[in-house]
Amino acid sequence: MRTRGAVLLANIITGLALGYVVTNIGFGDYAELNRMFTFQDLRMFLAFAGAVALIVCVFALLRVRRTPGRIHAGVVPGAVLFGTGWAISGGCPAIPIVQVASGYLPALVTIVGVVVGIRLCRWAGTRYFHLDRGSCEL
Incomplete structure (x- = not known):
């Protein structure tokens, strides 16, 4: 049985490794992301495709099976x-944290926007769509 400390340490190490990789491939650079979204540079799309291909292989090796359910209206x-x-x-949601850690402080506005968006989702979901609060989690 794993202790909470070991799980926390594993999460910290994994998070630091992810942040390092994300930063070094350019996902923390606004100009890089802008080039991807304006189709000026397909390198980031290829990084996405590589990540998807990798996780498909890992899921296949681990024999992870998920049955598709009904897609939520939202x-x-x-x-x-x-x-x-x-x-x-x-x-x-994760990239602004990497950007702030890299010294790009305007990303704090994005983090505030994510928090406000989650709160608005919870409010609108329960008030207008009768959804449970868990449907707006990251």
């Missing part, structure tokens, strides 16, 4: 909002 509009926010701000 998935498509949520994906559109997510992608639009990413294109405008230059970061999905």
